[in-house]
Amino acid sequence: MNTPASNHRRASALTRERIIGAAVALLDESGEPGLTFRALAQRLETGAGAIYWHIDNKRDLVLAACDLFVGPAVQAPADDAPGARIRAIAIGLFDAMEAHPWMGAALAVAAGELPLVRILEALGQQVRALGVDSASQWSTTQALMSYILGVGGQHAARSQLARQQNLQRTPALTEVAQRWAELDADEYPFTCSMAAQLPHHDDHADFMAGVDLILSGIAQRIG
Amino acid sequence: MNTPASNHRRASALTRERIIGAAVALLDESGEPGLTFRALAQRLETGAGAIYWHIDNKRDLVLAACDLFVGPAVQAPADDAPGARIRAIAIGLFDAMEAHPWMGAALAVAAGELPLVRILEALGQQVRALGVDSASQWSTTQALMSYILGVGGQHAARSQLARQQNLQRTPALTEVAQRWAELDADEYPFTCSMAAQLPHHDDHADFMAGVDLILSGIAQRIG
DNA sequence: ACCTGAACACCGTTCAAGT
DNA sequence: ACCTGAACACCGTTCAAGT
Numbered sequence: 001m002n003t004p005a006s007n008h009r010r011a012s013a014l015t016r017e018r019i020i021g022a023a024v025a026l027l028d029e030s031g032e033p034g035l036t037f038r039a040l041a042q043r044l045e046t047g048a049g050a051i052y053w054h055i056d057n058k059r060d061l062v063l064a065a066c067d068l069f070v071g072p073a074v075q076a077p078a079d080d081a082p083g084a085r086i087r088a089i090a091i092g093l094f095d096a097m098e099a100h101p102w103m104g105a106a107l108a109v110a111a112g113e114l115p116l117v118r119i120l121e122a123l124g125q126q127v128r129a130l131g132v133d134s135a136s137q138w139s140t141t142q143a144l145m146s147y148i149l150g151v152g153g154q155h156a157a158r159s160q161l162a163r164q165q166n167l168q169r170t171p172a173l174t175e176v177a178q179r180w181a182e183l184d185a186d187e188y189p190f191t192c193s194m195a196a197q198l199p200h201h202d203d204h205a206d207f208m209a210g211v212d213l214i215l216s217g218i219a220q221r222i223g
Numbered sequence: 224m225n226t227p228a229s230n231h232r233r234a235s236a237l238t239r240e241r242i243i244g245a246a247v248a249l250l251d252e253s254g255e256p257g258l259t260f261r262a263l264a265q266r267l268e269t270g271a272g273a274i275y276w277h278i279d280n281k282r283d284l285v286l287a288a289c290d291l292f293v294g295p296a297v298q299a300p301a302d303d304a305p306g307a308r309i310r311a312i313a314i315g316l317f318d319a320m321e322a323h324p325w326m327g328a329a330l331a332v333a334a335g336e337l338p339l340v341r342i343l344e345a346l347g348q349q350v351r352a353l354g355v356d357s358a359s360q361w362s363t364t365q366a367l368m369s370y371i372l373g374v375g376g377q378h379a380a381r382s383q384l385a386r387q388q389n390l391q392r393t394p395a396l397t398e399v400a401q402r403w404a405e406l407d408a409d410e411y412p413f414t415c416s417m418a419a420q421l422p423h424h425d426d427h428a429d430f431m432a433g434v435d436l437i438l439s440g441i442a443q444r445i446g
Numbered sequence: 447a448c449c450t451g452a453a454c455a456c457c458g459t460t461c462a463a464g465t
Numbered sequence: 466a467c468c469t470g471a472a473c474a475c476c477g478t479t480c481a482a483g484t
Contacts (some may be wrong), residue, residue, distance in 0.1 A: 139429040146433075217438075
């Protein structure tokens with residue numbers, strides 16, 4: 001019989017899932033420029049055009065790759081209090097972006113797409129559970145989401161840069177901090193002083209401090 | 224004499240400023256994909272390679288274009304209180320991104336570059352002036368910057384999408400809101416209810432509500 | 447010093463043709 | 466239904482050659 005099982009021309013059939021898996025591997029290895037339909041086709045032992053039978057375009061492919069990690073990240077334990085669940089979601093996304101730095105840039109330009117909606121929904125439900133009045137729920141949720149994606153993405157970009165450039169030098173001294181330190185101290189007093197502190201900072205703790213700042217702003221409004 | 228003034232082969236000499244100006248025109252007309260070295264060369268009546276004598280690469284060109292609008296936007300009136308100046312910077316950047324929607328995507332992936340440093344510095348000086356203790360200045364400034372760029376960028380992307388797609392239909396009904404309304408209401412209760420409200424929202428007021436949320440979080444920490 | 451424009455080394459996407 | 470791979474219509478960037 002000519003069943004799929006008896007036909008072993010490839011390791012397995014070309015599916016949307018296998019394509020996304022291979023795309024993640026390429027993205028993790030060499031970032032967004034490393035994801036190419038030609039490289040993808042070669043790794044999947046197929047033609048470049050075959051991928052288009054399962055995937056609409058590159059943008060959708062990258063978003064589907066993001067979604068693979070966004071889904072689990074926003075799944076907070078259901079028994080916690082809203083504040084704790086928001087913190088858990090923030091940590092989940094921060095860690096996902098650190099492990100897969102290409103997510104930051106992809107999510108920053110994906111307004112309204114599925115991975116963003118998942119994050120919006122997860123945070124919005126907790127904002128509502130906190131008791132924020134309905135007129136403020138939108139801006140409150142937007143504040144949390146933008147903070148998490150913005151700061152998480154910038155941290156991911158920084159640590160990726162540090163990983164690439166100074167492999168043997170003290171890893172704390174990021175390339176960005178060095179460039180900032182060379183700025184004119186009269187024109188950029190704040191940035192210069194931050195450049196000195198940046199390498200000693202605990203990025204994860206700073207990230208959570210910002211989350212708590214927003215959460216305490218929310219708490220004040222609820223009274 | 225063969226002075227530049229007597230040589231009128233081109234309207235004016237090719238300078239970095241003229242290149243950036245032409246780049247802004249192309250970006251405003253057709254977004255980031257519209258900015259091409261070939262299109263730029265044609266408009267400047269020169270060869271594609273000539274641009275590289277004045278500009279390092281496309282990334283720098285786009286960042287220089289952003290900087291043209293970031294500089295004025297972060298120039299808040301010096302006599303206001305820190306809180307008012309932060310609000311003025313936020314409004315300035317929001318308006319700049321609305322007028323030039325390509326800025327949102329460009330600034331989102333420009334960690335550490337000059338336009339971002341300008342914003343960081345302007346906000347950081349006011350955070351400091353508010354009396355935030357030095358250990359919290361970094362995360363506080365990051366929270367403000369990420370919120371402004373994140374929400375401002377998403378708003379710009381949404382209004383650009385609405386401008387492109389439904390030119391004659393009620394402009395308030397954005398394409399994103401329509402897509403959200405079609406989501407499963409059981410799985411996405413928050414997003415669905417926001418989709419109904421989104422067209423009636425005043426995006427500018429919502430944006431400022433978020434800024435005030437963060438500012439009140441800061442005020443609570445100081446007091 | 448500054449400019450030209452052909453050439454290089456790629457891209458994402460399409461599509462007639464196959465199985 | 467699913468896959469092939471050549472072809473199309475582009476890119477950013479470089480560089481020998483000009484002025």
